[in-house]
Amino acid sequence: MTDRLPSPVTIEEVAAAAGVSRSTVSRVVNGATSVSPSALEAVSKAISDLHYVPNRAARSLASRQTLAIALVVPEETTRFFGDPFFAAIVSGINARIARSDYVLNLFIANSDPGDKMTSYLSRGNVDGAIIVSHHTSDTFIDRIADAVPVVYGGRPVKLRDDDYYVDVDNVRGGREATEYLIGRGHRRIATITGPQTMPAAMDRLTGWREALAAAGLTPGAVENGNFTDEGGAEAMRRILASGERPDAVFAASDLMARGALHALAAAGLRVPEDVALIGFDDSPIATSVSPALTTMRQPSFLQGEEMASMLIDRLAGIAIPNSRIMPTGLVVRESA
Amino acid sequence: MTDRLPSPVTIEEVAAAAGVSRSTVSRVVNGATSVSPSALEAVSKAISDLHYVPNRAARSLASRQTLAIALVVPEETTRFFGDPFFAAIVSGINARIARSDYVLNLFIANSDPGDKMTSYLSRGNVDGAIIVSHHTSDTFIDRIADAVPVVYGGRPVKLRDDDYYVDVDNVRGGREATEYLIGRGHRRIATITGPQTMPAAMDRLTGWREALAAAGLTPGAVENGNFTDEGGAEAMRRILASGERPDAVFAASDLMARGALHALAAAGLRVPEDVALIGFDDSPIATSVSPALTTMRQPSFLQGEEMASMLIDRLAGIAIPNSRIMPTGLVVRESA
DNA sequence: TTGAAAGCGCTAACAG
DNA sequence: CTGTTAGCGCTTTCAA
Numbered sequence: 001m002t003d004r005l006p007s008p009v010t011i012e013e014v015a016a017a018a019g020v021s022r023s024t025v026s027r028v029v030n031g032a033t034s035v036s037p038s039a040l041e042a043v044s045k046a047i048s049d050l051h052y053v054p055n056r057a058a059r060s061l062a063s064r065q066t067l068a069i070a071l072v073v074p075e076e077t078t079r080f081f082g083d084p085f086f087a088a089i090v091s092g093i094n095a096r097i098a099r100s101d102y103v104l105n106l107f108i109a110n111s112d113p114g115d116k117m118t119s120y121l122s123r124g125n126v127d128g129a130i131i132v133s134h135h136t137s138d139t140f141i142d143r144i145a146d147a148v149p150v151v152y153g154g155r156p157v158k159l160r161d162d163d164y165y166v167d168v169d170n171v172r173g174g175r176e177a178t179e180y181l182i183g184r185g186h187r188r189i190a191t192i193t194g195p196q197t198m199p200a201a202m203d204r205l206t207g208w209r210e211a212l213a214a215a216g217l218t219p220g221a222v223e224n225g226n227f228t229d230e231g232g233a234e235a236m237r238r239i240l241a242s243g244e245r246p247d248a249v250f251a252a253s254d255l256m257a258r259g260a261l262h263a264l265a266a267a268g269l270r271v272p273e274d275v276a277l278i279g280f281d282d283s284p285i286a287t288s289v290s291p292a293l294t295t296m297r298q299p300s301f302l303q304g305e306e307m308a309s310m311l312i313d314r315l316a317g318i319a320i321p322n323s324r325i326m327p328t329g330l331v332v333r334e335s336a
Numbered sequence: 337m338t339d340r341l342p343s344p345v346t347i348e349e350v351a352a353a354a355g356v357s358r359s360t361v362s363r364v365v366n367g368a369t370s371v372s373p374s375a376l377e378a379v380s381k382a383i384s385d386l387h388y389v390p391n392r393a394a395r396s397l398a399s400r401q402t403l404a405i406a407l408v409v410p411e412e413t414t415r416f417f418g419d420p421f422f423a424a425i426v427s428g429i430n431a432r433i434a435r436s437d438y439v440l441n442l443f444i445a446n447s448d449p450g451d452k453m454t455s456y457l458s459r460g461n462v463d464g465a466i467i468v469s470h471h472t473s474d475t476f477i478d479r480i481a482d483a484v485p486v487v488y489g490g491r492p493v494k495l496r497d498d499d500y501y502v503d504v505d506n507v508r509g510g511r512e513a514t515e516y517l518i519g520r521g522h523r524r525i526a527t528i529t530g531p532q533t534m535p536a537a538m539d540r541l542t543g544w545r546e547a548l549a550a551a552g553l554t555p556g557a558v559e560n561g562n563f564t565d566e567g568g569a570e571a572m573r574r575i576l577a578s579g580e581r582p583d584a585v586f587a588a589s590d591l592m593a594r595g596a597l598h599a600l601a602a603a604g605l606r607v608p609e610d611v612a613l614i615g616f617d618d619s620p621i622a623t624s625v626s627p628a629l630t631t632m633r634q635p636s637f638l639q640g641e642e643m644a645s646m647l648i649d650r651l652a653g654i655a656i657p658n659s660r661i662m663p664t665g666l667v668v669r670e671s672a
Numbered sequence: 673t674t675g676a677a678a679g680c681g682c683t684a685a686c687a688g
Numbered sequence: 689c690t691g692t693t694a695g696c697g698c699t700t701t702c703a704a
Contacts, residue, residue, distance in 0.1 A: 010681055021691045026683060034689055053459040057396035058681030061696045066393065071442060082420055094444040098452055103461075106407060106442040108430040116434055123389050125439075229565075230624040262598050288566040346697060357675045362699060370673055394697030397680045 009050045018046035029054055056103075069102045069311060070121055070129040070148075072109050074138060082228060083255050084283040085300050089132060089153060092304020100312055102127070109140060122147040128311045135197040151311040153303065155199045155323070164314065166306045166324045168298045170200050173328040174207020177250050177278050177296045180330055182215045186248035186276055190220035192235040192260055194227040194252045201227070204252040204280060220246045225256040232259025240267055248276040248336065254285040257293055261335070276336035291334035298328050345386045353382035365390055405438045405647060406457055406465040406484075408445050410474060418564060419591050420619040421636050425468060425489055428640020436648055438463070445476060458483040464647045471533040487647040489639065491535045491659070500650065502642045502660045504634045506536050509664040510543020513586050513614050513632045516666055518551045522584035522612055526556035528571040528596055530563040530588045537563065540588040540616060556582045561592035568595025576603055584612040584672065590621040593629055597671070612672035627670035634664050 015025045020039055027035050028043045035043075046052070060067050071093060097104050105126055107117045118140050121129060129144055132153035144150060145163070152165035181189055191208045194201025205222065212219050221242050223235035232251060236259065239246060251257035257279030264271055271277050271291055279286060282297035306324050313320050351361045356375055363371050364379040371379075382388070396402050407429060433440050441462055443453045454476050457465060465480055468489035480486060481499070488501035517525055527544045530537025541558065548555050557578050559571035568587060572595065575582060587593035593615035600607055607613050607627055615622060618633035642660050649656050 011683095012681080022682080023684085023691060024689085027690085030683080036689060039689080051455075051459075053455065053461070055397070055681050056461055057393045057402065058696090059683075060393035061391070061397050061698085062681075062683040064683090064696070068439075082418065082423070084418055087418065091444060094442065103404075103456075104442045106426075106430065106440045108427055120439075125392060262601070265598075266601050347699095348697080358698080359675060359700080360673085363674090366699080372673060375673080391697050394680090395699075397682085398697075398699040400680070400699090 009052045011052070011054065014043065014046045014050055014052045017050060018042040065315075066125060066127050067102050068105050068126045069097060069308070070105045070107055070126040070144075072107050072117075072121075072129055072131045072144065074109050074133055074135070083253070084285055085253065085255070085281045085298075086133065088283065088300035089304040089307075092301040092306075093130060093308045094304070095301070096305040096308035096312070100308075102312065109138070118143050124148070127315050130307050130311060132307075133198070135195070149311065149314050151307050151314070153307055157197075157199060162322075164310055164320070164322050166303050166310065166326065167200070168303070168326050168328045170203030171207040171210070173280065173296045173298070174204035174250065174252070175211045176207070176328070176330060177280065178208045178211035179215075180294075180332075181248040181250065181276060181278060181336060182211060182217065184248075184276065184336065187217060188220050188244060188246045189217065189248045189250065190239045190246035191222055192225040192232055192239070192249060192251040192256050193222060194256075195224060198227075201252055204250075208250050220244075225251065225253075225259065227253050227256060229255050229259040232256025233263040234259070236260035236263035237267075240264075240269075245269075246275060248278070251277065251279050254279040254281040254283045254293055254295055257295070257335070258285050258289050261289055261291075261293075272334065272336050278336040282331050286331070286333065294333045294336040295331050296328050297331045299326050302326060345388045347388070347390070350379065350382045350386055350388045353386060354378040401651075402461055402463050403438055404441050404462045405433060405644070406441045406443055406462040406480075408443050408453075408457075408465055408467045408480065410445050410468075410470055419589070420621055421589065421591070421617045421634075422468065424619065424636030425640040425643075428637040428642075429466060429644045430640075431637075432641040432644035432648070436644075438648065445474070454479050460484070463651050466643050466647060468643075469534070471531070485647065485650050487643050487650070489643055491539075493533075493535060498658075500646055500656070500658050502639050502646065502662065503536070504639070504662050504664045506539030507543040507546065509616060509632045509634070510540035510586065510588070511547045512543070512664070512666060513616065514544045514547035515551075516630075516668075517584040517586060517612060517614060517672060518547060518553065520584075520612065520672065523553060524556050524580060524582045525553065525584045525586065526575045526582035527558055528561040528568055528575070528585060528587040528592050529558060530592075531560060534563075537588055540586075544586050556580075561587065561589075561595065563589050563592060565591050565595040568592030569599040570595070572596035572599035573603075576600075576605075581605075582611060584614070587613065587615050590615040590617040590619045590629055590631055593631070593671070594621050594625050597625055597627075597629075608670065608672050614672040618667050622667070622669065630669045630672040631667050632664050633667045635662050638662060 011022050011025050015022045024039055025043050028040055056067055121144050128149040130151050134141055155165050155167050156163050193205045196202055221239045223238050225232040225235035251260050269275050279293040279295035282295045286293040286295045303326055347358050347361050351358045360375055361379050457480050464485040466487050470477055491501055491503050492499050529541045532538055557575040559574045561568035561571035587596050593613055600611055605611050615629040615631035618631045622629040622631045639662055
């Protein structure tokens with residue numbers, strides 16, 4: 001192997017420059033409180049003068065932490081990467097991690113149970129893991145969760161005692177989106193759902209049902225759009241083909257709403273005049289289409305940041321609630 | 337910090353079990369040749385009996401390698417994540433890395449020059465970096481390339497002597513796609529390009545120009561679709577609004593082709609009867625739209641694998657060519 | 673072919 | 689509040 005030079009300046013040199021011992025430098029680097037102001041200042045100066053960056057291998061070896069966090073992404077990356085909602089989640093995670101001493105290790109999860117990734121994680125090569133977007137069928141999850149602290153993006157499929165997650169109130173989001181439609185006078189309301197193997201998709205559907213029931217309305221068509229653009233378009237086509245045309249549609253993601261929009265346009269229907277359409281996410285898609293989408297916002301970037309924060313707190317031994325439910329909010333634009 | 341237990345079995349215990357010294361175990365683990373068959377066998381047995389897994393931090397500290405590779409993704413993640421082409425690239429990179437001793441560190445690159453990431457990478461905290469999809473405006477690139485070996489996805493904006501990259505022949509791809517259109521009898525051929533800050537986008541445009549020039553045809557409209565879905569749709573609308581309607585369009589990515597398809601449908605134009613449309617990538621999008629896209633395939637997953645392979649080889653001190661140009665190929669479906 | 677010995681750069685008791 | 693002292697688990701000369 002070619003030798004890679006590590007950071008040339010060591011803690012020893014910083015200590016010398018600052019006129020203190022290694023330990024004191026270590027203390028300021030690690031934010032220990034018990035350092036005198038003068039020492040703190042001298043060390044800080046030496047650090048920035050010398051551009052000192054701690055060697056993570058040494059640190060990790062001595063402290064018995066890896067300082068690494070795994071970001072586990074499900075195999076079917078097409079859907080994952082195709083949705084700006086996830087881009088925002090990952091950006092948020094990245095942003096929070098960047099402010100910490102941790103680095104993010106990316107793993108694209110292969111459901112193969114003998115998987116190298118699973119054993120890598122199980123062997124304590126990371127301090128914790130963030131798992132985004134999993135399905136009922138993802139079996140490797142449990143093995144990871146047995147080995148290291150995990151924070152989930154979205155309520156996990158089977159909730160266990162020591163599960164931590166960040167989510168929004170999807171039932172409520174679905175309900176309020178639908179209530180808005182009802183309040184605007186719509187009566188034949190269909191929905192395009194996500195895959196019913198995912199809690200978020202199930203919950204939004206539940207919300208839609210609840211709102212209709214509360215208003216005494218008969219539920220319209222329910223079609224699975226699989227959380228994809230094309231799936232949304234197909235679901236919309238099936239809805240239109242199925243008989244009575246709805247006067248409004250609740251799509252459980254903006255991506256699917258976009259697909260639906262195209263299907264509606266292809267069918268010669270105007271939005272919102274003929275069919276009102278409401279999305280979910282308030283991702284960049286919402287404003288990039290025409291008409292701009294009315295949608296239920298969720299704070300994706302913040303959710304990502306919060307996921308990382310929760311994990312970092314847990315690793316630091318700070319007690320935190322098992323879940324963090326972030327607020328949603330209706331954003332009214334043109335489509336409904 | 338909560339203590340994370342590392343793999344409990346150390347090289348010392350393996351050595352004891354095998355009746356040899358630490359050094360011999362280390363030699364076996366690292367594949368050194370100078371080990372007697374009997375020692376080799378004893379050590380191998382001990383390793384598997386004890387489920388020994390070397391501690392990366394210790395290994396890294398002693399060997400002065402990090403065993404980590406950075407995956408650097410440009411800030412504007414919306415575009416990155418929105419394109420299935422990149423999903424395939426990342427999957428390929430991930431797959432190859434998973435077969436090695438390296439792990440992938442994900443960095444979302446912030447153009448802020450004082451960036452923590454840049455200094456982290458510069459300080460030798462990774463052995464090498466893979467940089468996907470960069471623009472002429474991405475200034476942090478040079479600083480990374482100065483610090484560690486880099487492999488680029490696509491020819492870098494400014495090619496330096498020691499730059500390594502994997503790419504396809506985009507000029508040729510653009511030319512052949514356009515030649516196909518010409519061969520089908522089309523004469524008024526427009527193009528939807530990617531941002532002209534990216535080599536791939538520039539080259540595909542060049543190929544389009546070359547094919548038209550060779551056929552003695554007047555170039556049609558050229559509109560930038562920014563490598564996004566909506567950008568493609570807008571570019572198509574501009575082309576349609578600009579006067580003479582083209583009888584064929586070369587879109588420099590499938591994502592933009594999809595946008596164009598929608599704009600065409602909205603304008604009441606049939607594909608391919610009124611306007612033929614050809615894409616680029618052969619991403620999953622190509623078959624998920626209707627009509628299915630005729631497109632210029634590039635082997636995205638393999639490109640990702642190759643990027644990782646090149647970097648791993650370089651890090652191993654293996655001499656390799658500076659670039660690897662992967663083949664493209666026309667895939668004829670329905671849209672042209 | 674093998675073992676002994678010397679660190680890699682850092683953290684973490686433990687005294688003081 | 690600070691320095692001293694031991695290692696963390698592994699690789700790597702250097703001799704034998």
